[in-house]
Amino acid sequence: MNILHIDSSPRPKSHSRELSAAIVKKLLQVAPDASIRRRDLGADPLPHATADYADTLSSPATLAAPLKGALDLAETLIREVEAADVIVIGTPMHNFTIPSVLKAWIDQVLRVGRTMESTPAGKVGMLPDRPVFIGVASGGVFTGQRGNQPDFLTPYLTLALNSIGLKALQFLPLQATAFIEEGQAALASEKVIDAIDLTVVRELRDVAA
Numbered sequence: 001m002n003i004l005h006i007d008s009s010p011r012p013k014s015h016s017r018e019l020s021a022a023i024v025k026k027l028l029q030v031a032p033d034a035s036i037r038r039r040d041l042g043a044d045p046l047p048h049a050t051a052d053y054a055d056t057l058s059s060p061a062t063l064a065a066p067l068k069g070a071l072d073l074a075e076t077l078i079r080e081v082e083a084a085d086v087i088v089i090g091t092p093m094h095n096f097t098i099p100s101v102l103k104a105w106i107d108q109v110l111r112v113g114r115t116m117e118s119t120p121a122g123k124v125g126m127l128p129d130r131p132v133f134i135g136v137a138s139g140g141v142f143t144g145q146r147g148n149q150p151d152f153l154t155p156y157l158t159l160a161l162n163s164i165g166l167k168a169l170q171f172l173p174l175q176a177t178a179f180i181e182e183g184q185a186a187l188a189s190e191k192v193i194d195a196i197d198l199t200v201v202r203e204l205r206d207v208a209a
């Protein structure tokens with residue numbers, strides 16, 4: 001089993017990193033032989049879309065004849081997704097949504113004619129589905145009765161991943177990190193990790209065996 005482990009917090013020691021690492025650890029309990037590909041967008045941010053990349057994506061004609069090298073980075077990132085049986089993403093909430101480094105990754109991975117088709121009914125994914133576990137850390141609260149801010153992270157990331165065919169998503173939010181004391185952080189993320197449903201990963205492992 002191949003796991004693609006993506007982090008996007010700029011902080012080396014961060015709640016979303018701890019969450020994503022704990023998710024990977026839990027997956028390894030189910031599939032101890034899994035190999036892990038790391039993509040640390042927080043430590044090594046991707047460039048924003050370049051002029052050549054944006055020109056190439058600007059019309060069906062330019063997409064059909066891409067500028068030399070313009071799609072190389074995108075291709076590398078898409079192949080990492082394609083090689084993964086399971087994807088784990090750690091993301092902070094930044095201003096109600098994902099951080100810009102994760103958006104820069106999305107901008108490379110979503111492409112008409114490569115990972116999605118544009119149809120009259122909307123975008124249709126071209127990649128086979130696979131489980132995606134998303135550990136979200138937010139300073140405040142965005143769900144439930146105590147939620148007091150809009151959540152553009154969950155719906156946006158859901159739509160972006162769905163649009164390339166990734167639909168088996170599990171969001172695992174650790175909220176109110178601004179109010180969690182150092183000693184309580186591990187306990188709080190343990191509770192989040194306990195909520196993971198690993199059925200789909202066990203099925204994948206059993207099919208591969």
Ligand SMILES: Cc1cc2nc3c(=O)[nH]c(=O)nc-3n(C[C@H](O)[C@H](O)[C@H](O)COP(=O)(O)O)c2cc1C
Nearest residue numbers: 009014015016092093094095096137138139140177
């Ligand atoms: C630029 C920036 C914007 C933020 N915006 C929000 C926000 O909209 N809502 C929220 O609840 N927390 C917000 N926070 C707080 C972070 O979500 C919180 O510190 C979280 O734990 C960060 O994840 P990390 O620990 O993985 O870095 C923001 C933090 C930063 C740096």
